[in-house]
Amino acid sequence: MTSASSGPPAGPPRLGRQPSTSQAELSHIALQLFIEHGFDATTIDDIAARAGIGRRTFFRYFPSKNDLPWGxxxxxxxxxxxxxxxxxxxxxxxxxxxxxxxxxxxxxxxxxxxxxxxxxxxxxxxxxxxxxxxxxxxxxxxxxxxxxxxxxxxxxxxxxxxxxxxxxxxxxxxxxxxxxxxxxxxxxxxxxxxxxxxxxxxxxxxxx
Amino acid sequence: MTSASSGPPAGPPRLGRQPSTSQAELSHIALQLFIEHGFDATTIDDIAARAGIGRRTFFRYFPSKNDLPWGxxxxxxxxxxxxxxxxxxxxxxxxxxxxxxxxxxxxxxxxxxxxxxxxxxxxxxxxxxxxxxxxxxxxxxxxxxxxxxxxxxxxxxxxxxxxxxxxxxxxxxxxxxxxxxxxxxxxxxxxxxxxxxxxxxxxxxxxx
DNA sequence: GATACTAATGACACCGAGTGCCGAATGGAA
DNA sequence: TTCCATTCGGCACTCGGTGTCATTAGTATC
Incomplete structure (x- = not known):
């Protein structure tokens, strides 16, 4: 769920639409917001907005808000x-x-x-x-x-x-x-x- | 929050309306429901209903659903x-x-x-x-x-x-x-x- | 017994996390 | 261009938890 070291696996040449962000990027953005405003005061909407993705999309990258700092x-x-x-x-x-x-x-x-x-x-x-x-x-x-x-x-x-x-x-x-x-x-x-x-x-x- | 061993402290003779249940009773009811239907499938409403209290009242006895099994x-x-x-x-x-x-x-x-x-x-x-x-x-x-x-x-x-x-x-x-x-x-x-x-x-x- | 006071109750509205559903957008392959 | 895979994102919904406030049920006082 949180694994897969980044970099294209080079196998099948990638099909369908490209992901618009990544776990690492979201984790990074979130960490900044957490430090800036506190964990509880930061909502998923804040993070999604900052990352330029929809709220629903966030949950395709991380199963929960709590998982963000773990990367x-x-x-x-x-x-x-x-x-x-x-x-x-x-x-x-x-x-x-x-x-x-x-x-x-x-x-x-x-x-x-x-x-x-x-x-x-x-x-x-x-x-x-x-x-x-x-x-x-x-x-x-x-x-x-x-x-x-x-x-x-x-x-x-x-x-x-x-x-x-x-x-x-x-x-x-x-x-x-x-x-x-x-x-x-x-x-x-x-x-x-x-x-x-x-x-x-x-x-x-x-x-x- | 979860302390105070039961039994009236015998000090001031008790003022105002009587509590309609107790931590122990709620904990007991909840435990039964958890075992019966599983923790996740049991909602606060289920517990409150079974105890004959309002949902809001539940949260005056326990700060969270998670605290129930701890009594x-x-x-x-x-x-x-x-x-x-x-x-x-x-x-x-x-x-x-x-x-x-x-x-x-x-x-x-x-x-x-x-x-x-x-x-x-x-x-x-x-x-x-x-x-x-x-x-x-x-x-x-x-x-x-x-x-x-x-x-x-x-x-x-x-x-x-x-x-x-x-x-x-x-x-x-x-x-x-x-x-x-x-x-x-x-x-x-x-x-x-x-x-x-x-x-x-x-x-x-x-x-x- | 009426009144004042105290404490618990429960209804209501609200927030945020998380999920199911589904159509729309975006890419490569045929 | 057409087909197909995959991601996106909006919508509606559930559930846990909180703030507010009028109501209810008691005790003490007069």
């Missing part, structure tokens, strides 16, 4: 899935996941401010906070798949699911800190969050 | 907060949290089927899955408060937040398993989920 998330997921499976077999499961999750959240310097604004919306606007849960589910699915495979157990059993949930949890905790501090480094925060996971639940470490 | 969650949170602070100081932080979370999810035998149906909706109906995130935030807040206190750091700093997120994550993983299996024991599942947390992130344990 094309599915292709990011594909990248993470690939990355996971390309990791050296020498890594333990937790090492592999840690590496992949950190890699997943690495963005080119110039995209960082953009990414920050998106995440600011996603983690602070209640409607979006709620809706994002559904996207996180796909993310967890990728992690659980890999964990299940590595552990040799069904991906929907307790351990892979718990692991997937936990990595999501830790990532979100790191993101929250990142957003609270203008010049914080996301990667460093993720790293120390994963570190905490080890020390906090290390049975040798018995207090406080 | 009075805030008073449960109060209980957990109290329970946490009444735990013996000898327990380590992780031990205390583990105990409190498990206690939080212990229900009287006769309420279990009811609780199961509620959780089934909350974890399977997309709208509710999304909305529930907002309730989980309050739950995490309780955990983070306690953790921050125990660790002597601000409750909104990385470690308490990561811990709160993690306990939520593990609990949800256990709940998912519980719902998948008609005769599973929630407490046992929670317990082994927490166990997994220890073993998975135990630095001594280096594979697979």
């Amino acid at each position: 094309d998330f599915d292709s990011l997921l594909d990248r993470m899935r690939d990355h996971l499976h390309s990791l050296p077999a020498g890594l333990s499961l937790v090492e592999a996941l840690r590496a992949a999750v950190i890699e997943f959240n690495r963005f080119p310097q110039e995209e960082v401010p953009y990414h920050r604004q998106r995440m600011d919306l996603l983690l602070n606007v209640p409607t979006l906070v709620a809706h994002s849960t559904l996207r996180y589910a796909s993310w967890r699915q990728v992690v659980a798949e890999y964990a299940g495979q590595r552990l040799g157990v069904p991906e929907d059993s307790l351990q892979p699911q718990a692991i997937a949930w936990t990595y999501l949890a830790v990532s979100l905790a790191a993101y929250e800190q990142w957003l609270k501090n203008d010049d914080a480094d996301l990667i460093a925060l993720l790293d120390s969050a994963f570190e905490l996971l080890d020390t906090t639940f290390d049975p040798r470490h018995d207090g406080p | 009075d969650f805030d008073s449960l949170l109060d209980r957990m907060r109290d329970h946490l602070h009444s735990l013996p100081a000898g327990l380590s932080l992780v031990e205390a949290l583990r105990a409190a979370v498990i206690e939080f999810n212990r229900f009287p035998q006769e309420e279990v089927p009811y609780h199961r149906q509620r959780m089934d909706l909350l974890l399977n109906v997309p709208t509710l899955v999304a909305h529930s995130t907002l309730r989980y935030a309050s739950w995490r807040q309780v955990v983070a408060e306690y953790a921050g206190q125990r660790l002597g750091v601000p409750e909104d700093s990385l470690q308490p937040q990561a811990i709160a997120w993690t306990y939520l994550a593990v609990s949800l993983a256990a709940y998912e398993q519980w719902l998948k299996n008609d005769d599973a024991d929630l407490i046992a599942l929670l317990d082994s989920a927490f166990e997994l947390l220890d073993t998975t992130f135990d630095p001594r344990h280096d594979g697979p």
Whole structure:
């Protein structure tokens, strides 16, 4: 629904009328409006008008207003899935996941401010906070798949699911800190969050 | 909004017109309808009609349709907060949290089927899955408060937040398993989920 | 018992998100 | 030019949620 990395697939030479806009463009326009006037104060009509399309047409590009800030998330997921499976077999499961999750959240310097604004919306606007849960589910699915495979157990059993949930949890905790501090480094925060996971639940470490 | 354990406060003798229903009653009626016809197929009008109140009146008892299955969650949170602070100081932080979370999810035998149906909706109906995130935030807040206190750091700093997120994550993983299996024991599942947390992130344990 | 006050109710109108339907517009292919 | 595929956009509708306000049902006061 949100996937398909752009660029013509070069297969069938394109039939029928051309689309008058794109997911990426709408997402971009909407993000601007959200930042300018707030998420709730921005209506679909506003976005459609700004994009020069009809309201009805908007819903052919995005299934809901809530999906706008996510843009094309599915292709990011594909990248993470690939990355996971390309990791050296020498890594333990937790090492592999840690590496992949950190890699997943690495963005080119110039995209960082953009990414920050998106995440600011996603983690602070209640409607979006709620809706994002559904996207996180796909993310967890990728992690659980890999964990299940590595552990040799069904991906929907307790351990892979718990692991997937936990990595999501830790990532979100790191993101929250990142957003609270203008010049914080996301990667460093993720790293120390994963570190905490080890020390906090290390049975040798018995207090406080 | 959803708090206040029932029973007349016995203070001022009650003034003005009597409420014609209650949160608990509406929640109960709604749950029945949700199970019978599905969440999405049940409209507010259906619920209001069944309860014999006007549509407008419904929204004076619940802020949204999504809040119906939660009933009075805030008073449960109060209980957990109290329970946490009444735990013996000898327990380590992780031990205390583990105990409190498990206690939080212990229900009287006769309420279990009811609780199961509620959780089934909350974890399977997309709208509710999304909305529930907002309730989980309050739950995490309780955990983070306690953790921050125990660790002597601000409750909104990385470690308490990561811990709160993690306990939520593990609990949800256990709940998912519980719902998948008609005769599973929630407490046992929670317990082994927490166990997994220890073993998975135990630095001594280096594979697979 | 009449009156004043308080609080809950419910009707009405309104908004915005999202959907089904269908004819019109726009492109490539034959 | 004709045919066909695909997108567009208008219209009407449903549903969740909110603001407003008169009405109803109680309690307290005189």
